[in-house]
Amino acid sequence: MHTFEFTRPKDPVAAVAVAAKSKTAQQGADIRFIAGGTTLLDLMKLNVETPDRLVDINRLPLDKIESTRDGGLSIGATVRNSDLAQHARVQKDYPVLSQAILVGASAQLRNMATTAGNLLQRTRCMYFRDTAMACNKREPGTGCPAITGSNRGLAILGTSEHCIATNPSDMCVAMAALEATIHVQGPKGSRAIPFGEFHLLPGNTPQRETVLEPGDLITHVTLPPPITGSKQVYLKLRDRASYEFALASAAVVMTIAGGNVTRARIALGGVGTKPWRSSEAEAALVGQPANQATFRKTAEAALRDARPQSENKFKVELAKRCLAHALQMATA
Amino acid sequence: MSNNEGSGLSVDASRDGQTSRREVVIASAPARIATSATARPISRVSLNVNGAVREIELDARATLLDALREHLHLTGTKKGCDHGQCGACTVHINGRRVNSCLTLAVMHDGDTITTIEGLGTPDALHPMQAAFVEHDGYQCGYCTSGQIMSAVALLKEPCGPSDADVKELMSGNICRCGAYPNIVAAIQQVRKSD
Numbered sequence: 178m179h180t181f182e183f184t185r186p187k188d189p190v191a192a193v194a195v196a197a198k199s200k201t202a203q204q205g206a207d208i209r210f211i212a213g214g215t216t217l218l219d220l221m222k223l224n225v226e227t228p229d230r231l232v233d234i235n236r237l238p239l240d241k242i243e244s245t246r247d248g249g250l251s252i253g254a255t256v257r258n259s260d261l262a263q264h265a266r267v268q269k270d271y272p273v274l275s276q277a278i279l280v281g282a283s284a285q286l287r288n289m290a291t292t293a294g295n296l297l298q299r300t301r302c303m304y305f306r307d308t309a310m311a312c313n314k315r316e317p318g319t320g321c322p323a324i325t326g327s328n329r330g331l332a333i334l335g336t337s338e339h340c341i342a343t344n345p346s347d348m349c350v351a352m353a354a355l356e357a358t359i360h361v362q363g364p365k366g367s368r369a370i371p372f373g374e375f376h377l378l379p380g381n382t383p384q385r386e387t388v389l390e391p392g393d394l395i396t397h398v399t400l401p402p403p404i405t406g407s408k409q410v411y412l413k414l415r416d417r418a419s420y421e422f423a424l425a426s427a428a429v430v431m432t433i434a435g436g437n438v439t440r441a442r443i444a445l446g447g448v449g450t451k452p453w454r455s456s457e458a459e460a461a462l463v464g465q466p467a468n469q470a471t472f473r474k475t476a477e478a479a480l481r482d483a484r485p486q487s488e489n490k491f492k493v494e495l496a497k498r499c500l501a502h503a504l505q506m507a508t509a
Numbered sequence: 510m511s512n513n514e515g516s517g518l519s520v521d522a523s524r525d526g527q528t529s530r531r532e533v534v535i536a537s538a539p540a541r542i543a544t545s546a547t548a549r550p551i552s553r554v555s556l557n558v559n560g561a562v563r564e565i566e567l568d569a570r571a572t573l574l575d576a577l578r579e580h581l582h583l584t585g586t587k588k589g590c591d592h593g594q595c596g597a598c599t600v601h602i603n604g605r606r607v608n609s610c611l612t613l614a615v616m617h618d619g620d621t622i623t624t625i626e627g628l629g630t631p632d633a634l635h636p637m638q639a640a641f642v643e644h645d646g647y648q649c650g651y652c653t654s655g656q657i658m659s660a661v662a663l664l665k666e667p668c669g670p671s672d673a674d675v676k677e678l679m680s681g682n683i684c685r686c687g688a689y690p691n692i693v694a695a696i697q698q699v700r701k702s703d
């Protein structure tokens with residue numbers, strides 16, 4: 178691990194001011210916020226992340242879960258994943274979020290990981306995590322050895338010729354389906370970022386994963402008012418029964434009336450380079466009868482643009498079955 | 510404690526005032542000099558460990574695990590993977606189970622830490638320790654302190670009644686010897702007796 182200076186700012190304004198001096202907020206950032214540290218320290222031990230300065234935000238007043246005026250929910254940046262998953266309002270009104278968090282990581286990690294940190298969780302691609310390997314995300318221009326190499330766990334949606342790394346977060350898939358908003362305080366003031374606009378596709382700049390700029394501090398995430406009568410399911414498929422990343426996962430938030438789907442928000446995990454909100458699936462569902470035939474057509478639509486890698490053609494069918502099954506579970 | 514005569518380095522376990530082989534190795538590792546003149550920024554941190562306040566000076570890079578083992582000589586907590594994947598390093602911070610390898614000591618100034626040494630003594634075992642002995646919940650013992658710390662924390666977390674529920678919540682602690690069935694039995698016994 179490279180040496181660094183450790184600082185603990187007294188308030189968010191001071192935290193933003195310190196981090197604003199960083200050359201980038203993306204891969205290679207020289208100044209990093211640290212909250213739970215479960216991604217950052219993991220990568221610092223591998224020298225994939227090499228900040229000169231760590232800014233500890235754990236003791237800033239960003240740790241509350243509160244109802245918002247419109248009946249939605251505000252989730253502080255440093256709320257621990259375990260607290261978020263167990264919160265009464267989340268379990269009652271946004272159960273897909275609770276389900277998603279509880280099938281992720283381990284109990285110890287959920288006690289440490291934070292909302293903001295989980296939004297910024299980084300790929301598990303073995304080439305990214307190994308500084309002996311080339312990697313366009315870690316060192317732009319060096320190439321992507323995964324494309325012709327070991328890629329079983331990597332992405333089939335949103336890839337480019339420069340990067341096929343999967344986004345591994347479960348929480349993010351649920352938040353995408355819940356249409357969360359990410360609130361950021363930066364050097365120029367505050368702004369609200371719709372969830373789907375926060376994470377970037379790799380394109381030809383895989384080192385840029387989010388829209389954050391130097392100094393940007395995620396302060397909280399808001400969820401819109403709960404949809405009355407919505408059925409919510411998070412289904413995660415993986416090699417081990419627990420404590421393993423998704424091969425494919427699906428978050429479903431669906432409303433059914435008179436046997437037809439009246440509203441649907443669908444997101445996929447384990448298969449995309451970013452948390453994968455599927456407008457194709459939603460379009461295939463709304464107005465259709467809530468039955469297996471519809472669900473299978475929906476799954477086909479969601480994966481129509483999938484481009485499998487040499488070792489993960491199975492993910493296309495697996496993701497389809499995952500989504501179809503999650504939709505079926507949501508009607509129960 | 511032995512001498513590695515070939516290299517000329519002493520491999521004494523770290524004691525105050527003596528230089529261990531490990532410390533010499535670390536001192537010789539390349540250190541990035543950023544804006545300050547200090548090659549290895551030293552930080553002070555105060556930790557309440559097993560009921561006693563301990564003040565330590567350490568490299569900011571030291572994880573809580575490193576601080577407990579190398580600075581405080583509380584070697585009951587183990588380093589298995591150092592990446593939060595095995596759970597052997599599980600301790601309690603302010604009552605919650607965490608992987609001590611994935612957090613920095615300097616982040617926990619003023620926090621309350623409990624390690625396996627703080628759970629019970631040989632003469633007064635914690636009920637979970639006693640249950641592990643009764644159910645033969647270990648073989649080599651390397652994962653055991655992490656398993657016990659994790660299991661004790663689980664008692665205060667929402668957990669369904671079945672063995673499957675316990676296994677799910679204990680999935681962050683792995684055991685190469687395969688003592689899992691006995692570990693689950695020990696935990697279930699303590700849960701039922703509470």
